[in-house]
Amino acid sequence: MIRLGVPSKGRLMEQTFDWFAERGVRLSRAGSEREYAGRVEGAENVSLVLLSAGEIPRELRAGRIHLGVTGTDLIREKLAGWRSHVEELAPMGFGHADLILAVPACWSDCDDLDDLATIARDFRAEHGFRLRIATKYHRLVRAWLSDHEVADYQLVDSQGATEGTVANLTAEAIADITSSGETLRANHLKIIGADPILKSQATLLRSIAAGDEAAVRDFATRLGL
Amino acid sequence: MSKREKQAIGQQILTAFRAAGAEEVAPDLLLPAETLLDLYGEDIRARAYVTQDPIRGEMMLRPDFTVPVVQMHMENGAEPARYCYLGEVFRKQDHGERQPDHPRDNEYLQAGFELFARDPDADAEVFALFHDILSPLKLQASMGDMDLLMDAVRALPLSGARRAALLHHIWRPKRFARQLARFAAPPAPRNFAETPAIWTGMRSQAEMQARIDRLQADAGELPLAPQWVERLERLFSIEAPAPQALAELRQLASEIPDIHEAVDRLERNLANLARRGIDVDAVHFDASHGRHTMEYYDGMTFSFAAPGRLDWPPVASGGRYDALAAVLGQAQGRSIPAVGGIIRPGLVYELGGLA
Numbered sequence: 001m002i003r004l005g006v007p008s009k010g011r012l013m014e015q016t017f018d019w020f021a022e023r024g025v026r027l028s029r030a031g032s033e034r035e036y037a038g039r040v041e042g043a044e045n046v047s048l049v050l051l052s053a054g055e056i057p058r059e060l061r062a063g064r065i066h067l068g069v070t071g072t073d074l075i076r077e078k079l080a081g082w083r084s085h086v087e088e089l090a091p092m093g094f095g096h097a098d099l100i101l102a103v104p105a106c107w108s109d110c111d112d113l114d115d116l117a118t119i120a121r122d123f124r125a126e127h128g129f130r131l132r133i134a135t136k137y138h139r140l141v142r143a144w145l146s147d148h149e150v151a152d153y154q155l156v157d158s159q160g161a162t163e164g165t166v167a168n169l170t171a172e173a174i175a176d177i178t179s180s181g182e183t184l185r186a187n188h189l190k191i192i193g194a195d196p197i198l199k200s201q202a203t204l205l206r207s208i209a210a211g212d213e214a215a216v217r218d219f220a221t222r223l224g225l
Numbered sequence: 226m227s228k229r230e231k232q233a234i235g236q237q238i239l240t241a242f243r244a245a246g247a248e249e250v251a252p253d254l255l256l257p258a259e260t261l262l263d264l265y266g267e268d269i270r271a272r273a274y275v276t277q278d279p280i281r282g283e284m285m286l287r288p289d290f291t292v293p294v295v296q297m298h299m300e301n302g303a304e305p306a307r308y309c310y311l312g313e314v315f316r317k318q319d320h321g322e323r324q325p326d327h328p329r330d331n332e333y334l335q336a337g338f339e340l341f342a343r344d345p346d347a348d349a350e351v352f353a354l355f356h357d358i359l360s361p362l363k364l365q366a367s368m369g370d371m372d373l374l375m376d377a378v379r380a381l382p383l384s385g386a387r388r389a390a391l392l393h394h395i396w397r398p399k400r401f402a403r404q405l406a407r408f409a410a411p412p413a414p415r416n417f418a419e420t421p422a423i424w425t426g427m428r429s430q431a432e433m434q435a436r437i438d439r440l441q442a443d444a445g446e447l448p449l450a451p452q453w454v455e456r457l458e459r460l461f462s463i464e465a466p467a468p469q470a471l472a473e474l475r476q477l478a479s480e481i482p483d484i485h486e487a488v489d490r491l492e493r494n495l496a497n498l499a500r501r502g503i504d505v506d507a508v509h510f511d512a513s514h515g516r517h518t519m520e521y522y523d524g525m526t527f528s529f530a531a532p533g534r535l536d537w538p539p540v541a542s543g544g545r546y547d548a549l550a551a552v553l554g555q556a557q558g559r560s561i562p563a564v565g566g567i568i569r570p571g572l573v574y575e576l577g578g579l580a
Contacts, residue, residue, distance in 0.1 A: 081324030105422035106430075109437050117400065119428070119436065121393060126432055130266065139319065142271050149397035151266055151520075166426045188425045 005065035008050035063209030073200035095202030120152035134158035134171035163187040235570040242309035252293035258283035305342035339565030349497035369514025373487035380483030470510035
């Protein structure tokens with residue numbers, strides 16, 4: 001039996017269901033809206049596991065599901081050495097979001113990372129501590145800033161309402177996922193740099209640890225992959 | 226089994242350190258994270274295990290010994306002082322996209338020696354001590370000098386702000402190179418348009434204005450003459466057996482007179498090492514050696530690497546860290562030059578031990 005892990009609620013679940021439906025496989029929740037069990041029609045030997053999107057990387061790594069749908073951002077953030085654990089079978093064309101770095105829009109002297117590096121250095125000299133960047137994407141942001149040789153900053157953990165940390169004086173900048181940028185503008189922030197840290201979208205992934213590769217590939221072929 | 230043998234090798238090294246006059250110290254395994262984070266920045270958070278204590282706050286499993294040993298010395302050490310230690314350090318090995326076939330250890334032994342002294346021979350003393358202990362392993366010794374590079378940067382005909390920026394980024398080669406290129410080109414004027422955005426965050430308008438003023442003043446600077454860039458690049462890329470590197474540096478000192486002092490010091494150090502019976506021709510001098518190490522080294526740096534083991538870290542490494550010692554001594558109003566290093570007994574074991 002191939003276990004397919006799909007986000008358990010919201011738009012991401014609906015779009016995943018649509019994506020599979022277009023490929024001839026009908027996924028649905030069994031029973032009531034509140035029940036996290038699923039039904040699969042149009043494919044044998046496939047069972048649906050409804051999970052929180054954030055848990056799907058861990059379940060793929062452990063091999064408890066053969067296939068999973070989640071954002072590339074979560075895979076890269078949560079799975080160190082991710083290519084050793086999962087194979088990307090298909091980008092699914094929805095759930096687009098960019099992981100970006102944003103600073104106060106009033107900083108008219110800050111357009112890119114070179115500016116930020118200098119501002120961070122000045123800030124540390126002035127305030128006696130490192131410029132704080134609020135995020136929940138610690139590994140991705142740190143690796144990216146390290147590649148760009150930005151020092152003199154520190155990450156502070158923010159699991160929600162990250163855009164508000166600057167006005168609350170608990171951070172000077174933020175790194176977060178954005179799709180439209182509206183929340184950023186509402187919180188008087190602007191994106192810096194030409195390219196985002198990561199362009200993310202919902203992706204169908206195969207677990208390497210789960211095995212049963214031939215059966216999983218058969219199913220992928222049926223989906224037209 | 227190998228753990229006990231590695232420990233035994235560590236003890237052997239410790240005995241040699243004690244014979245060199247060092248007092249053994251045993252810093253805590255759990256260290257306050259704040260000091261380490263402030264000194265090393267986010268890099269250390271990526272590599273150290275951080276844990277939360279309800280009373281003591283954020284703590285770190287000892288990622289290295291230098292900071293606690295310096296702190297211990299600043300609190301109650303006499304001068305000069307020699308310390309040695311042996312114990313576990315803990316490092317996360319966060320790999321990139323793919324898990325390596327042979328991941329490095331997350332906990333391993335370090336045996337270290339730290340010397341706090343105003344004696345100009347301290348560099349040679351420490352290097353020679355490590356050289357002697359490791360001599361049965363036939364390792365490749367390398368040496369560099371961050372102060373030499375910093376003196377050369379200080380000698381550039383640049384404004385104070387430009388010099389400070391270059392010195393600050395000397396450990397970050399790409400950023401340094403980009404900045405140098407920018408200073409060598411005619412300034413590109415920038416417009417700092419007023420934005421309608423309301424002010425938010427802790428950085429003040431005055432701080433931003435100070436930076437804008439500095440950038441505008443900088444736009445009036447003359448570009449750095451290309452021969453200075455070329456000299457600096459030549460200096461940074463000197464890499465040769467130590468005596469030959471010394472000759473090349475001498476020659477370069479006629480074009481960058483401010484490095485004379487550092488070159489004299491290198492010459493003294495090499496003569497000192499030769500007097501101690503070390504074949505300095507076998508010591509590889511790499512002017513940029515210290516740029517690839519921890520950011521806190523600001524004088525001589527050294528490493529001993531196992532030939533042919535390209536995926537290994539150095540078996541031993543160390544250097545001079547006067548600025549770090551000064552920062553950590555601030556609370557006590559103390560400052561003393563410091564030089565030290567560590568050996569990894571685990572790698573010595575892999576190479577068959579010292580005997």
